[in-house]
Amino acid sequence: MRKCEMCGKEGSRMEANHKELGRIMVCQDCWSNLYDKNSMTCSVGSSGGSCSCCR
Numbered sequence: 001m002r003k004c005e006m007c008g009k010e011g012s013r014m015e016a017n018h019k020e021l022g023r024i025m026v027c028q029d030c031w032s033n034l035y036d037k038n039s040m041t042c043s044v045g046s047s048g049g050s051c052s053c054c055r
């Protein structure tokens, strides 16, 4: 089974680029949590765009 790398919960996961942990797969809840805490980097910036998580 797929497990969230943050909380271990099984289910669908989303990819997150954590500032300290690197690329991890987390559940929706943890993804939102990381987003809220601004703990993610994102790949949008490298392609010349910008997003709310890398201001």
Ligand SMILES: [Zn+2]
Pocket (backbone or CB within 6 Å): 004, 005, 006, 007, 008, 009, 026, 027, 028, 029, 030, 031
């Ligand atoms: Zn989780």
